[in-house]
Amino acid sequence: MSDYLLFATERYALPILQPLAQALHEAGHTAHAWFADGAAGAALPAPARMLEPGRAGLRAAVALKPRAVFSAANWVPPFVAGAKVQLFHGFNVEKRADARGHFRVRGLFDLYCTQGPATTAPFRELAARAGHFAVVETGWPKLDPLFRDDDGASAALRAPAGARPVAMFASTFTERLSAAPHLFEAIAAQVARGDRYWLLTLHPKCAPDLFERYRALAGANAAFVETEQLIAAQRAADVLVADTTSVVSEFVVQRKPVATFRNRAPKPHMIDFADPAELEARLAQAFAPTPQLQAAIDTYADAIHPYRDGLSSQRVIAATGDLLDGTLGRLRGKPLSSWWRELQIRRDLGYWGPGA
Missing domain, CATH: 3.40.50.2000 (Glycogen Phosphorylase B;)
Structure with a gap:
């Protein structure tokens, strides 16, 4: 059994993370969740284990040393252990230019789990240039319940x-x-x-x-x-x-x-x-x-999103395992800009614990 952390900053991330929490549970793992900002007062139902809100929960997340952190936000606390996996909080609907919107790379993630060919190809091009993250097309966990029984x-x-x-x-x-x-x-x-x-x-x-x-x-x-x-x-x-x-x-x-x-x-x-x-x-x-x-x-x-089997969460878990096992290849170190972002995130969260 392994521990994983689910991270969100808005309530709309909950339907993205819940199918993944269930899939982790079915695979024998434990899904813990720590939410910040607009999601700080929200909670996932069982089997997810909610950490306390605020700094106490953040300290617990650091102490947990999860195998991976799954984020449905555009950032993630980089000082929490584990691979950082981007799940996305929505599709690319072209609200902003690519450089500011869906295809913005912040230097915080190790793996991007893309939703379908329309996003996979651009992210693979970015990965080839940057070299510090991998890309796997998995489908989107949020849509798993669209294609399976939802208990009425x-x-x-x-x-x-x-x-x-x-x-x-x-x-x-x-x-x-x-x-x-x-x-x-x-x-x-x-x-x-x-x-x-x-x-x-x-x-x-x-x-x-x-x-x-x-x-x-x-x-x-x-x-x-x-x-x-x-x-x-x-x-x-x-x-x-x-x-x-x-x-x-x-x-x-x-x-x-x-x-x-x-x-x-x-x-x-x-x-x-x-x-x-x-x-x-x-x-x-x-x-x-x-x-x-x-x-x-x-x-x-x-x-x-060509996947209609309701199993995108399972593909996300498998892709994360491949990343951790080295199957996806060796990644370069994060860019210097990621260290500056980490300092900003620590400041915003008020956390200057181990590794600061």
Whole structure:
């Protein structure tokens, strides 16, 4: 049995780490979790073992000397022992330039577990140049529950719909990209009509007043879904209405249609629109996709996440084992910039213990 550490800085990381915690348990390992920043008050259910929040938990994480640290954030405490494994907190939805966004390399990780060919190829090019990290395409642990039994969670979310089709709404927190303020009235009108059932969710960082408005729509024709229920909601819904959130890519992996509002980088698999008055027409398209649209959806899904077996967590564990066993080759030392980042992280966390 080996000890592993799960690390997160936001609540939205929990659905990424939970399938991995379960897979570690099934393989006979122990998954411990220590969360910082926006995830500091959150917890994973058993079998994960939660460490205390704050500095006490951080000291426990250091003392644990885990075999590896799995991070669903864009950084990781480098002074905790073990291989540092990047799991990503979302798909590349082109919110930012590559150098600042999905493909930014910070010199903190030993292994990048990529989601599909669309991200594997760029990271392998970066690895060839940098030499201090390995890349293995594993699929994304967060999506494992999309493709296996979820103990009725998705069925329970869909049950109130009866025979009605189910639409889901999700929105990013980035103010300039968020559809939530613009589509509220149109979605409220849809909910009031009642011919479709709605599952509504927002990014945890969205403004509190938006949460209040969307929660108020819950009733016979709609339900508000918390972050921890996101995967079950995606399974339950037939179509998605969204913006530039990475939920778009997660949903499309199921080969289901998406209508996007002012997406930053619209693609052929999206039904993009700019006027809230178009919502009904775009929904009609989504509920009856053309063969051309369905083909574009299938092609995109295969590029970003071709795995439909629900076993990405197991592949992450295997890739980490290969890294530790030396199967992935010898890595160069970390760049000097990583030492500066470590000092910044120690300062931010208030930790100047062993190795400082």
